[in-house]
Amino acid sequence: MRLVPTLSGVTIIATQALTKTYGGGVTALSDLTVDVDAGVIGLVGANGAGKSTFIKIMLGLIAPSSGGVRVFDLDPVAETDKVRARVGYMPENDCLPPDVSAAEFVTHMGRLSGLPKTAARERASEALRHVGLYEERYRQIGGYSTGMKQRVKLAQALVHDPDLLLLDEPTNGLDPAGRDAMLNLVQRIGNEFGISVVVCSHLLGEVERICDSLIAIEGGHLLRADRISAMTAASDVLVVEVSEGQDELAAALSEKNLRVSKDGRLLLVPLDSETAYDQILQAVADLDLPLHRLDQRRHRVAELFTTKKETADV
Amino acid sequence: MSVVELQNVSRWYGNVVAVNDISMTLQPGVTGLLGPNGAGKTTVLHMMAGFLSPSKGAVTIDDKPTWRNPSIYRDLGLVAEREAVHGFLTAREFVTACARLQKLPDPKAAAKRALEMVEMTDAQDRRIDTFSKGMRQRTRVAGALVHEPKVLLLDEPFNGMDPRQRMHMMELLHRLGDHGHTILFSSHILEEVEQLSGLVQVIVAGRLAASGDYRRIRRLMTNRPHVFAVASSDDRRLAVALIGEKSVSGVEIEATGLTVRAADYGSFTRALPRIALGEGIRLRRLLPSDESLESVFSYLLEA
Numbered sequence: 038m039r040l041v042p043t044l045s046g047v048t049i050i051a052t053q054a055l056t057k058t059y060g061g062g063v064t065a066l067s068d069l070t071v072d073v074d075a076g077v078i079g080l081v082g083a084n085g086a087g088k089s090t091f092i093k094i095m096l097g098l099i100a101p102s103s104g105g106v107r108v109f110d111l112d113p114v115a116e117t118d119k120v121r122a123r124v125g126y127m128p129e130n131d132c133l134p135p136d137v138s139a140a141e142f143v144t145h146m147g148r149l150s151g152l153p154k155t156a157a158r159e160r161a162s163e164a165l166r167h168v169g170l171y172e173e174r175y176r177q178i179g180g181y182s183t184g185m186k187q188r189v190k191l192a193q194a195l196v197h198d199p200d201l202l203l204l205d206e207p208t209n210g211l212d213p214a215g216r217d218a219m220l221n222l223v224q225r226i227g228n229e230f231g232i233s234v235v236v237c238s239h240l241l242g243e244v245e246r247i248c249d250s251l252i253a254i255e256g257g258h259l260l261r262a263d264r265i266s267a268m269t270a271a272s273d274v275l276v277v278e279v280s281e282g283q284d285e286l287a288a289a290l291s292e293k294n295l296r297v298s299k300d301g302r303l304l305l306v307p308l309d310s311e312t313a314y315d316q317i318l319q320a321v322a323d324l325d326l327p328l329h330r331l332d333q334r335r336h337r338v339a340e341l342f343t344t345k346k347e348t349a350d351v
Numbered sequence: 352m353s354v355v356e357l358q359n360v361s362r363w364y365g366n367v368v369a370v371n372d373i374s375m376t377l378q379p380g381v382t383g384l385l386g387p388n389g390a391g392k393t394t395v396l397h398m399m400a401g402f403l404s405p406s407k408g409a410v411t412i413d414d415k416p417t418w419r420n421p422s423i424y425r426d427l428g429l430v431a432e433r434e435a436v437h438g439f440l441t442a443r444e445f446v447t448a449c450a451r452l453q454k455l456p457d458p459k460a461a462a463k464r465a466l467e468m469v470e471m472t473d474a475q476d477r478r479i480d481t482f483s484k485g486m487r488q489r490t491r492v493a494g495a496l497v498h499e500p501k502v503l504l505l506d507e508p509f510n511g512m513d514p515r516q517r518m519h520m521m522e523l524l525h526r527l528g529d530h531g532h533t534i535l536f537s538s539h540i541l542e543e544v545e546q547l548s549g550l551v552q553v554i555v556a557g558r559l560a561a562s563g564d565y566r567r568i569r570r571l572m573t574n575r576p577h578v579f580a581v582a583s584s585d586d587r588r589l590a591v592a593l594i595g596e597k598s599v600s601g602v603e604i605e606a607t608g609l610t611v612r613a614a615d616y617g618s619f620t621r622a623l624p625r626i627a628l629g630e631g632i633r634l635r636r637l638l639p640s641d642e643s644l645e646s647v648f649s650y651l652l653e654a
Contacts, residue, residue, distance in 0.1 A: 083514070240540060331636060332637070
């Protein structure tokens, strides 16, 4: 593993009151101000919240209506070439030509980024190896599975050795094994190669798993930008799960003057003092129940999208 | 209350066997249909919906065959994976048309009710081609639900939906399942299946690899030790005590706590509270590390 100096704390993307209004009066982004530090960043939001618009603006594909955006302290509209040299983009939709091989396609994309012929070929070979495409790379893309196509899209985003990757729904259409492989790959790119990654995803569990920080957009506004660890902090509620005898345990805990509530298979007990741990354990041992889980309940990113009353602090 | 049943069902396309001798019974409630790409999930759903004849065996809903039996559509709703809705219709027109196809006595009222159920009332008069993926998906669910079928089949219903839409769809399916509908949905996102229902049917390479509550399936894999993450007030002393317990096959000490491997789930989970109390150690955390649907699924694929 190559050791890379940590980049955290370095601002890579900064927006100032960024607003984008399309013709016809549709406001996709409104007054978005956010600073993004290096790392693996999740970008989440409802469909139509403005994620795609944000990505297109960062790539310099469209200009903001008002406000400003800086990527690596460059203006994507005025200095499009410089920004694109440092940014790799993996689009969401199926956009690969079916009748060329992955090796040819990724080499071609490398040349478009300005690499000389031999360098492009070498870099393409490297990028394809990183994403785990070996002998298959000489076959035509049309015959690839969804997972292989996603890997090709990722390889072409990596071919010019960017400092920032923008991935739009990289796990779309993948089965569990493919998803797992793709997530590990994204995490490796962030941690080992030292490339910052912005991942657009609808799957909050994925974001929790691989991202360091998160930007949530809703209706073009910033809903929250924070580190994942801050959003999944432990709450002062204990979760107890037993494989059987849940009702007996609930009754026994109530007798010990603990305020027990039930949530599906889980029992929730407020952690007022450390003795709650011992009381629970004693109750479980007295009833001779199989203890499956005992932990402080964690906040979840999904709480961003639920109403207040459903948060962990029941 | 309807029961969907497959009895020794196989389906082949030429020499390709897509589904190989599957028997399963679906009871009212929500069941997840899982499997890698190409395992035969869609073929199974299509046979249940009467789009494909089984090459061998019988597919029935309440003992009535689904193949060449249009009357089953009174009790059956299907949301297919591929979208085929007319973009020039409004949501209300589309759902009303579905209601007319079912010859419902009051198609307008039925459409209104179905659109309310999927929370599309506000957008019902917009053309479908102006909708987001999640809105289209909900409109299609409304179309499939309009005649209040007892059985609802959904192929990848969560594809392309955002978090809020997913949660909403999950609640909807939960509600329908609690009301006695028989619901089968296929999905790749194991977390979703885990939240929605513990009941799964797992298909691997055309065969039924497992069926039932995934937690129970995990208990049946006795050849795999159960892994737990444990943290306590004195990890090292707890490790010493645990290794003396017969059901424990290994303990590792790590920076954040212990990783305990238990050969016998039942005796370990009963012994741990006793041991910790006996040693006077405060148990702060016990987390099962490989009990999630994700790990159960990967174990099934390896087997």
